[in-house]
Each structure stands twice: as structure tokens, then as C-alpha cells.
Amino acid sequence: MLTQSQIEEMRNLLENGLRELREEAGRLEEQRLRLSAPEVEYEERSRKDTGQLALEEQERLARDREKEMDDALLRIGAGTYGTCLACGRDISMQRLRAVPWTLHCRDCAAAEEGGPGPAESVEEPLRPAPILPYRFQGMDDAALAAAAQDELHGDGRVETVELSLRVENGQVLLGGVLPSDRQHALLLSLLEDDLGLQVVVDEVRVDRTAFERRDRAPGRAERPPRPEEVMIEGEVEPEDPYRSVREGAETSPADRMVPEKEEK
Ligand SMILES: [Zn+2]
Structure with missing residues (x-):
């Protein structure tokens, strides 16, 4: 079980992350709209093509992540946060700090990704995704x-x-x-x-x-x-x-x- 202070830590992490993510999503949209404007300079064309699809993909990922973080905050409110959905065990604080929106403990997440089961995964332990700088979140x-x-x-x-x-x-x-x-x-x-x-x-x-x-x-x-x-x-x-x-x-x-x- 998470202590009250651990829950508060995670709530802050999620709320701050969510706020930054929404700002970032706004910036991405603005950037994409600017790039799709017909009056974009010729020299900017290659940058535009480079950026356009990547931006759309980033926006999509940002929206997915936003939903996951929202859901995590709902689980904090409901008192179910930090418990693995698959096996019912506590998810470690280390993992929660790295992936605050996660639904699964490390072993179940590894198993779900279709990789080797927990027993074999010892050879190549799952590295939790790091918390990216805000400008990269959702990428x-x-x-x-x-x-x-x-x-x-x-x-x-x-x-x-x-x-x-x-x-x-x-x-x-x-x-x-x-x-x-x-x-x-x-x-x-x-x-x-x-x-x-x-x-x-x-x-x-x-x-x-x-x-x-x-x-x-x-x-x-x-x-x-x-x-x-x-x-x-x-x-x-x-x-x-x-x-x-x-x-x-x-x-x-x-x-x-x-x-x-x-x-x-
Ligand atoms: Zn589990």
C-alpha cells in the first residue's frame, strides 16, 4: 500500500505532468497548423515535410498519454492507484515514479508486452521508460x-x-x-x-x-x-x-x- 505522502507525491507528479503535457499539446498543434499554412516559405518545405507527420504522431501520443494520466488521477481518487490490475500486488514506487500512469507491476507489464515471462526476463530486465523532459513527453x-x-x-x-x-x-x-x-x-x-x-x-x-x-x-x-x-x-x-x-x-x-x- 502506498502511504499518504507517497500518494501525494504521485498526485503532484501526475498533475504537473498533465499540465505540462497539455501546454505541449497546444504548442504541437500550433506548430502543425503553422506548418500546414500555404504561405510557408519554400526553404521551409523540407522542414515542413519532416515535421508534419511527426507532429501529428506526437499529438496523438500526447492525447493518449493525457488520457492515461487522467485515468491515473481518477484511480488515486478512487483509492485503487498503485495496485497492479493483473496480479493485484503493489506496484513499486520506483516504477510508479518512472511510469506514473502505469496499470501494471513490472513483471505483469513485461509479460503483457509479449516478451519472455518474468522468469526469463532476468537476463534482460525491463527498463522502465524514463520520465522524459516535458518537451518530449508523448513522443x-x-x-x-x-x-x-x-x-x-x-x-x-x-x-x-x-x-x-x-x-x-x-x-x-x-x-x-x-x-x-x-x-x-x-x-x-x-x-x-x-x-x-x-x-x-x-x-x-x-x-x-x-x-x-x-x-x-x-x-x-x-x-x-x-x-x-x-x-x-x-x-x-x-x-x-x-x-x-x-x-x-x-x-x-x-x-x-x-x-x-x-x-x-
Ligand atoms: Zn502484476
Whole structure:
């Protein structure tokens, strides 16, 4: 059973989260409406296509989350909050703080997700989704990865050509190669300090030579650019989640012009 002070803690967490979520949903809607306005500048088109579908998806997720948080507050009022709907046991405070709207204890949630049952799940324990910074609440993993990519591209100081960035369960997994320890530190700082995301896997290698070969080797300039290099110009490699968000979107005239160059 939760103590009265634990219940108050969760009520505050939910009420504050809900308020921020509604503000965020309002901002998302405003942004989406602005992007769909016909007078959007030509240069903004690609940004618009990138953003449109992701924004709609974020709004939908935000509404779902809003409902879940509302329901959690109702359960607090009804005195049933914090009890697992499936097995009737207490949900740990640790889990409630991480997923305040959850209906299930960790084991039942893991079982419900179709993963291995509680016995096998010991090998790979379920990581509870972290509470995301408010600006990211309601976003799914693909949208978070896109936001992280945006931040890195916008910042411009980290060489993302050989970097891989994935988001699973709201947490960041890094791999690939960077040219310097300084960029590695910068990358972590941008993701964790600036964006407030949690990096749970960091398998980035630092290898300056990989970049020097590419950048400086004479006679190499003539070869067709590799897909990863195209990314420097603002495109994204195929396995990038950001790309899949974009490709799901209705393509604009601006995007259709790109393949035409490749037609023989
Ligand atoms: Zn349970």
C-alpha cells in the first residue's frame, strides 16, 4: 500500500505532468497548423515535410498519454492507484515514479508486452521508460531519435556521418565512430545535458584516422558519394529512424526533385 505522502507525491507528479503535457499539446498543434499554412516559405518545405507527420504522431501520443494520466488521477481518487490490475500486488514506487500512469507491476507489464515471462526476463530486465523532459513527453522512440538528430545537426559540432543513434523505450543507444574524444564528450553533453535524454548504451569508438582518410585522401573526391556522406548535406542514412519518419510522410514537390537527378 502506498502511504499518504507517497500518494501525494504521485498526485503532484501526475498533475504537473498533465499540465505540462497539455501546454505541449497546444504548442504541437500550433506548430502543425503553422506548418500546414500555404504561405510557408519554400526553404521551409523540407522542414515542413519532416515535421508534419511527426507532429501529428506526437499529438496523438500526447492525447493518449493525457488520457492515461487522467485515468491515473481518477484511480488515486478512487483509492485503487498503485495496485497492479493483473496480479493485484503493489506496484513499486520506483516504477510508479518512472511510469506514473502505469496499470501494471513490472513483471505483469513485461509479460503483457509479449516478451519472455518474468522468469526469463532476468537476463534482460525491463527498463522502465524514463520520465522524459516535458518537451518530449508523448513522443515515441522514432520521434525522439528525430529530435536528437535535429539537435545534433542543428548544433553542427559533432560529426554524425559515422555515428549511429537509436532510441529504445525512450532511452538513447549510441554506436559508430567519432573523430575525437572532445566530440564524444560534446555528443553526450548535447544529449544528456541539453536535451535531458538518458544515454543507456554508449559504444561510440573514437578513431580520427577513419575521418582523415575520407576527408584528405587525394584522388578520392571523384568517387560517387556514399550514402552516409550525403547525410552531410542534410540527408539521412536509410536505417536512421529520422528517415523512416520522413518517408512515411507525403512527399512534397521539393522531395520529388531529388530522385530526378539520379534518373538516367
Ligand atoms: Zn502484476
